[in-house]
Amino acid sequence: MKTRILVVDDDEAVVKSCKRALESNGYEVEGEIDAEKALEKLKAASYDLMITELVMLKLDGIRLIRNAKIINPAIGVIVLTGYPSPEAIRDTLQVGAIDFLAKPFFPEILGDVVGKALSYKKAARVYAAQDEFDLDKINAILKENRKRPERLIPVLQDIQDVTGYLPPSIQKLVSRELNVPVGKVSGVVTFYFMFTMTPKGKHRIRICTGTACHVKGAEQNYRRVKGYLGMQDNETMTKDKFFSVETVRCVGACSLAPVTDFDGAIEGLLTPDAITKKIDETRRSA
């Protein structure tokens, strides 16, 4: 199915030129110079994206966006304006616009912004579809750090605390919100041991592999746990997504080596038998 876009502006020349530019990119585009009629169109058909001017005679852009979001919460919005004041930008972002474009602009730029907005919408849908993610929490974290590239690592940490892992969709989102290139986000995610791009099980078993634990048989524990849960060498999660098994660099509880972190609680002086017992207990209590 073709992507459907609605362009709304008092100025017919703008509507026409946008239409022409976007249609040549293969989108299905409708134009409207009357904001109230635009609302009728939104009710009648489903659009993926709306591009609208902020200052219009019949209905101002902010109210149009609010209504459009009520009619179709999934619609993406790009704002055009000849008066790009910081207040205007803030207001439009508050009502959920994805991007902001100041007039005048080249057709290529419009194509670029629309392309990005659509992929952002797609990414947002990818993570929205996975109900395990707490969207409100993620958005709150991002909002607090908007356009602060130096906050990249803390933001990724906070989000991973919420989601358990950092899939590409989230990395893109972070890149956009913090104004950091996607490549750098991915570079940071792959550099640090703590960040992971694979999902985590409901219960996390993290076997400490520090020196003291190594000397006291962490390896035996690791092999036993993996074997007991029937996991292959390259697997980090059980098939039923109940347990994930990882190693962790020294947790600093060396006196109790070998230790394992079960869902954040450290258990010390563990024999392979004690670990399998603990696994059974966790399963039973589920």
Added chain:
Amino acid sequence: MMLIRSESDLEKIKQDFELRRRVRVNLLLCGGTGCRATKSAAVRNSLEEELKKRGITDAAITLTGCKGFCANGPTLVVDPGGVFYQKVKPEDAALIVEEHVVNGRPIEKLMYLNPATKTRVPLMRDIPFFEKQEIRALRNLGRIDPFSIDHYISRDGYRAAAKAVLHMKPEEVIREVMQSGIRGRGGAGFPTGMKWELCSRNPARLKYIICNGDEGDPGAFMDRGVMESDPHAVIEGMIIAAKAIGAPKGYIYVRAEYPLAIETLDAALGQARAYGLLGRNLFGTDVSMDIEIYRGAGAFVCGEETALISSIEGDRGNPVPKPPFPVHQGLWKRPTVINNVETLANIPQIILKGADWFKSVGTEKSTGTKVFALTGDIQNIGLIEIPMGIPLRQIIEDIGGGVPKGRKLKAVQLGGPSGGCIPHDMLDTPVTYEDIVKTGAIVGSGGMVVMSDRSCMVDVAKFFLGFTKDESCGKCVACREGTKVMLSILEDITEGRASLEDLADLEDLADDVRKASLCGLGQTAPNPVLSTIRYFRHEYEEHIVNRRCPTGVCRDLTTFEIDPETCTGCTACALKCPVSAITGEKKKPHRIDRSRCIVCRMCYETCKFGAIRIRAGSPLTEEEVTA
């Protein structure tokens, strides 16, 4: 809340606190990471319940930070008197309250048992583990509630900050630190006073002080102990540093693996701000200073200062060439001093008691004390603080209580992945920066892992190299590729594919990696390999020539057998074997079915009679396969 402006304000808080806390009995229960793991929270609950049940109001429970004796946790000290109880269980609460709190009779069975004399030791300071230590940097560990700033102030906390900020010029502070001779406790041992001096000379207006709490060495937890148990000492050290170098902003970089340390530091920063000890115009002067916590993300290389700076700036933690040194151009290109947690925790006492007091222990070039995390195959495991210059033997034998019965000391590993192994016959080496380096190891940040005759030295080298290979940031080819190839040679050795030429190659390569790497990680990565080859070459050769691991650690070179002469048929090993490979009748010699054995070492660890023999690994014979 009042703002602290002078020493008399501190004195007032101290007196108020002591008045508030005037209870007949005080129960100091450890709530550090170690003791939390041994369920000190449950002990606290049952103690509280017991006190409530009996309506006792003149006894208080204080949850302290780590006391350093984690292996015997949860630990409890009862004041007045300082009676020390160990391995306290929730069920013991009734007894403690009834006997000790109500009747004032210490309970012998919960006290420490001296294994040498078989007597119970009532006082913490008389336990051999603590007796030989010189507690300075760790002076508040286990003595205060880390979540109470008043408690810290009651032990003369922030006095040194007041002295430095109110009565000393920056150059006087630096001179005192310089004269104390304190050297960076994070590993490299650079003189702290010198670092401050270099940075203070820089005329820049914005400078930074960073506390390096990225304690990445596996097997080390000194800084964790300090941050969890005495967070204000670190903050106070940073305030003094800020005054000395003129830095209005500080960061504490803490490993994400230490959630409790982050929690305590966060609380401590809030309390210090509330008292005006952080923020604008400290003590009413024009000195301003605030501190932010930065959570690491699990990269060992970030302990290296330039990598740490990249990480705070939000980047991959890649080191950059020095010079420029951070003291000239560090965080956000501003002059930056980076000090280790333990270094900073020492500063307040240097200012308060003077450089001469600090120098009163230690040697000429290595002054003061050093904290070590003593772990591995040793009786007493925990955090220890010793005067510099005492021989290793004293630490291992007197404080650590020697290796467990029936085992022999083989080597002591110092300095983690950057360090090396010191063999048992060199135990008389004094612990100073200079003497330890001569052995091929380094003092490092203070990880001290004791290894007995059950540890395979090739495996230890392989373990550390596997670690540095994973943690290499990948910038320098020598480190990135060199460690990889070195590791694969070590794997060949432990899996029986290597020749003696490979061993020579390994040594050559080690030399190349050392010379051609930019930062400390690569330069020191070969140390564990070189030092084990230096002292345990015969063990490498045994692996290569005879295809046998003398300790039975390397699975591919090991076959376990039961010696029918020694086996008593106690069935202990058969019960433990996870794959039921051991069979035999009670009271008759057992045997191991090699086709089922997974060489997990369980039987070897279990057998009390030494009947499990380690033989060289070999392919199964036809007879064994069919058996």
